Amino acid sequence: MGNGVFKEEHDNMIMVRDIELYSLCEHHMLPFFGKAHVAYIPNGKIVGLSKIPRIVDVYARRLQVQERLTEQIAEGLCRVLHPSGVGVVIEAYHLCMMMRGIEKQNSKTITSSLRGAFREDPKTRDEFLRLAHSTNGLHHY
16 A cells, blocks of 8 residues: 555545445354445545555455454554554444344444544544534535
8 A cells, every 4th residue: 555655745634435345244243334424634644545445445354343353444544654643433224133033124234443633633533523424515516
């Protein structure tokens, strides 16, 4: 991913929302799928926007649990960019919950990982979570 990192003195939040993800639950060997919302605050370096969904895919394409996937995406961005903060929210549906046991078709699992300014600064955290959970996004034309 090194060739997609650029020096840039931008210090406001950068977010890529609604990144589709598909993974396989390592406990039940059944798929889970949903969307990731990923943001960071640069600290002298930015990454090409297409690299963020690629990071999500790299970690999602393994046997996985959603909790670990959320942390791995945040850690991956931290390792490459050393940003002032990183926030990751994943909203997913798990076939293990939909098909077996409890059989709840509409329950969504939400996990988050907040690092740096996203954890320490209440205003930054609130802005990120509001944007991540907003239903007022751009519409596809």
